[in-house]
Structure formats: structure tokens, C-alpha cells
Amino acid sequence: MEGVDHLAHERNKSEFDVDAMKIVWAGSPHAFDVSDRISKLVASDPGFRKDNRSTLSRKELFKNTLRKAAYAWKTIVDLRLSEEEAAKLRFYVDEPAFTDLHWGMFIPAIKGQGTEEQQQKWLPLAYKMQIIGCYAQTELGHGSNVQGLETTATFDSQTDEFIIHSPTLTSSKWWPGGLGKVATHAIAYARLIVGGREHGVHGFIVQLRSLEDHSPLLGITVGDIGMKFGNGAYNTMDNGVLQFDHVLDVYSIAFASIAVMLWVSQVTCEGKYKQSDVPRQLVYGTMVYVRQTIVADASCALSRAVCIATRYSAVRRQFGSQNGGPETQVIDYKTQQSRLFPLLASAYAFRFIGEWLKWLYADVTQRLQANDFSTLPEAHACTAGLKSLTTTATADGIEECRKLCGGHGYLCSSGLPELFAVYVPACTYEGDNTVLLLQVARFLMKTVSQLGSRLSSKKPVGTIAYMTRVEHLMQCRCGVQRGFAELSADLVEAAVAHCQLIVVSKFIEKLQQEIPGKGVKQQLEVLCNIYALFLLHKHQGDFLSTGCITPKHAALANDELRSLYSQVRPNAIALVDAFNYTDHYLGSILGCYDGNVYPKLYEAAWKDPLNESVVPDGYHLYIRPLLKQEIRTARL
């Protein structure tokens, strides 16, 4: 029945202050207030309806996304929302769109790599959305290998202009979000050529379309690259293809520095290239920034899937009826708990590692401004490795949550197929996860000699096994005289182990903070132990081979895991309630707050366009002739 909370009995079992946990999850009382207010604003506005996406054609879907993006912008302006509130609104609108790249990459790139002059020229236009930008780095022929990009930017000292050109088919820009049909400007990455000499890949701000009629400018060929994985999902985004045919970057030499997108290098008025004495990798700064935001996004996406699967697991009953009594809730099966609760623990673990990574990124950015590059290698390794670890675990976790919901998990109305389809490219964009782990492996190889310092007694006991595992994996690989390439598959495993160590360590550090609320810290300690022991169980071969645990320890760890699952069980619904997601944002009948699943599933089915008529379109043309065939064929 509507209005009845079918999960009330579960909520009454909670052993901790859920409202206090909501603050922990949000990060602060202020952050909770903004999230709570904006999520309810979006959920209550029919202009942000999203339950019809899977029934729209690509063109209808895309036009609807443009409408929503424009409506969101109008809402932001009319309500005078702050930058923080506006970002939250775009998050809860929950639709990949060109605005993700405009706000998520184009603006950060100008802020992070532009000179004062460039920021003064471009940021006011971008903040008012009087220009719409995208981040055009990847090409048809190269994505991972940035140094392999082929687009050229040749400085013409005669005319004081840059000529941007796509010399080959494979140099066509390919994939940039928002590029296909919307962006008026791009930060395009190209090989800078000055005076016949090449100076590597740099970013350029290039106008693509007229601000009068949106037509592509002279020399610009631009379009969408076509349908992507899954229906609806990321097809709301116009990932594009772009070719430059000797495009003049219209900025004269007086503004040449405006075009060359970097405070780390300049083309002077005399047409000379001036490289600052900073690491050339700063040109990758935007990717590092986005990678750390993607870790926070992973905790959002995983928590969303876990919320759906946990609530449904408490609603679903299957087998186990005694004397005609109710069947067993599937959440009470140990197999369901052993699949679901480590994902619940991971969602919290990724939330806290995302908080730490945000601090690390802010710290390295502050140091860069003082020309202190000492922590840049570690920041690169951490953002690359944690982006890889959390997105792989989240993509796999969303799929596991679909399976935890049985057949109904495969319905679009469960919200899980679309969440999976939208999320999985996170394992590829912003750096292929394996390529990024190779960067971590390279960092570890360089620092393996310092790993010994890790085993200082001041480290929490819980992490010593994890530290020893990384050292063992590295020493096993580095000890043999074979090249990096030959050992790369093994070194990637060590890189994963290193990242898991970081997540466990930061979760433990989080628990050393003051955490208010009855029972809140105790619940987080249980989740931290589940995360750490689940990984120890999953990789027990590594841990046993280090000798720092014995088979008996491994068995005890498994017993402890089962006990921890029993401790989580009465708090599971409250722990996902703490994410404070509206039914609108979850977009899932299986995950609805009141647990009133079956009537909603049944009602939703009849809304499918296929049920607009009891006799399907096509019956008379195809089915009736089939059914009315000669009797003789029926006897075959």
C-alpha cells in the first residue's frame, strides 16, 4: 500500500544514529544540507523527469538532454545557486551531458593551466556559459599515448597566428564529450611547432562554431561519433569527431599566449618558444584533477547500486517458509551477505579515500604554485592508481548488484542496467585502467628501495600485512633480471596491492578522527574490517606467500568475516539510508525507500509503449498469417 514503509521493521533494527551517519557520508553538516536540499529540489521538479529515457530515440533523448541542461541552467540562475549548489544540481539531474565536460574539464583546464591573461579572457565567458567548451585530446589513432597525438599547431611568424591542422585520418579528434553537436570551443591538444621545431603536445583554445548560428567555422569538420553502449545511458552525450583543415587560430600574436594553453610555456611576441623550467607533465594536470573527482564519483555510483540491492534484498523473500510462515529474506542468506556487504564496505571506503585524494590534490596544487614539485610523482601515482582501482571495483560492483537482484535486476525499472551502462566507461576514460596501473608500477619500481621505511612500528597493525604484501610482490618481480615490459602483468598486480593498501590505511586513519553520533564509529569500524578482511580473503595467496599470515590466520579471518556480516545485517538498511538518496535520484523501483516493490513493478510494466495495445502492432502482417498457415504444415 502507498504510504506504508515496508522496510520499517528493518529500520527499527538499526544500532546507530542514522542522521549522524548522513553527515559523515556527506562530509560535513553544511555539505549534507546542500545535498539534501538540492536533491529534493531536483526530485520535486517534473522538468527533471528521467523515468522515460529508455523509451526515447537517440535524437529525442539528446534533445531532451539539451532541454534539461538549459532548464538546469535557468534554475541555477533564477535561484541564484552557488557554484557548490549548482554542481550538486547537475549531479542530481543525473544525466551525462555536455555540461559535465564544460564544468568538469574545460573550465578546470583553464583554471589549472591558463595564464592570468587567459583566465581573465576565457573564464568569465565560460562561467556565464556564453561559450561552451570541451576537452579535445583523444584522437582516432591515439588516446592512451598522449605523446603520440598527431594534430599539429604551427606558429606562423608571418601572420602571428597558429595554424591547427589534422594531418591524417587518425589525427581526427575522437571521443571528446560535448564536441559532437554542442561545444563552441575546445581545448585541443596538438604538437606545437615553432620555427620548424617541434615542442611536444600543448593545449590550445580553439573556437569551433559560430556564436551567431552555431555553424562550424571555416576549416572545422565536426559531428557525433554515433551510438554507444546500452540504450539511453551515455547516448545523452554527444561524443564527437573533429577535423581541422589548416584552421587559423584567430588570435594574433598579441594574444598568442591566449591560444597556447599553458602557464608552463609561452610563444613570445618575437615568435620564440619559451619553456618554463617546470615538469612537462603539468600539461596533464587536468587529467590528474579529473581522476581524483572520478574516485569520489565511484563511491556515489557504487553506493547507489548497493542501496538498490540492499533494500531489495530485504524485501525479496525466497524459500525457507516454516509451517506456512513467511519465506526467508534473501538478505539473510550468508551467500547474499558475502556478495553484498563487501560492496557496502567498499562504498564507504571509496568515500573516505575520495576525501583524502581531494586533500592530496589540493596540497600538490598549492605546492606547484610555490614551484615545489616534490610530491607530484606521488600525486600522479595515487590519482592514477586509485582511479583505476575504484572504477574497476565499482563497475564490477554495479554488475554484482544487478545479479544480487535476480531477474528483476535486469529490468530498466531497477535502475541498474542504465547505471552500469553509464558507469563502465569510467574504467576507460581519463586513462585506461591498465595503462594507469602501469604508471603506478613504474612509480613503485622507482621507490621500491624506500619501501623498507614503510614497516615503521608507528603504522597501524592492520596495515602491516598489506605493506608486506606490496613489498613481497615488488621484490618477487624486481628481484629477477627481466625488463619492465616482460614483468608488466605481475607489476600491475603489485600496483593494485599498493592501491588497496592506501585505501585500507586511509579508512583506518578516518576512524582515528573524532566521529560523532551514537554507534556511528562502531559501524564504520565493522565496515573497515569487512573491507580489509574481504581483500585479505580474496588475495590470501599473496598474504600467505609473504609469510606474514599463516593458513590458520586465513581461516580465522574468514570466520571473522562471517561474524562481521552478522553484525552489519541489522544495520544494513540504515547504512544505505545514510546515503540519503531520493527515489528520483536512485531511479529504481527495487530500491525505493518504502520497499513497496511489487505493486510498483506491476504498474510500471503497463506503462511500456508495447502495452499501448493488447494486440501488438505487426500482428496482422506477420503473426496472423503464421498462425493461419495450411493445416498440412502444422502437422510437420
Ligand SMILES: CCCCC/C=C\C/C=C\C/C=C\C/C=C\C/C=C\CC/C=C/C(=O)SCCNC(=O)CCNC(=O)[C@H](O)C(C)(C)COP(=O)(O)OP(=O)(O)OC[C@H]1O[C@@H](n2cnc3c(N)ncnc32)[C@H](O)[C@@H]1OP(=O)(O)O
Ligand atoms: C543514467 C544513470 C546515470 C548514472 C551516473 C552515475 C555515475 C556517473 C559517473 C560518472 C559520470 C559523472 C562524472 C564523471 C566526472 C568526470 C568525468 C566525465 C567525463 C569523462 C570524460 C573523459 C575525458 C577523457 O578521457 S580526457 C582524455 C584522458 N586521456 C588520458 O588519460 C590519457 C592517458 N595517458 C596519459 O596520461 C599519458 O600518456 C601517460 C600514460 C601517463 C604516459 O605519458 P608520457 O608523457 O608518455 O609519460 P611517461 O613516459 O609514461 O612518463 C614520463 C614521466 O612523467 C610522469 N608522469 C606521467 N604522467 C604524469 C602526470 N599526469 N602527472 C605527473 N607526472 C606524470 C611519469 O610518472 C614519468 O615520470 P618518471 O620519468 O619520473 O618515471
Ligand SMILES: Cc1cc2nc3c(=O)[nH]c(=O)nc-3n(C[C@H](O)[C@H](O)[C@H](O)COP(=O)(O)OP(=O)(O)OC[C@H]3O[C@@H](n4cnc5c(N)ncnc54)[C@H](O)[C@@H]3O)c2cc1C
Ligand atoms: C565515454 C567516453 C568518454 C570520453 N571522453 C573523452 C573526452 O571528453 N576527451 C578526450 O580527450 N577523450 C575522451 N575519451 C577517450 C578516452 O580518454 C580514451 O578512450 C582512453 O584514454 C583510452 O585510450 P584508448 O582509447 O587509446 O585506449 P588504448 O590505449 O587503445 O587501449 C586499448 C587496449 O590497449 C591496452 N594498452 C594500451 N597501451 C598499453 C601499454 N603501454 N601497455 C599495456 N597495455 C596497453 C589498454 O590497456 C587496452 O586494453 C572518452 C572515452 C570514453 C569511452
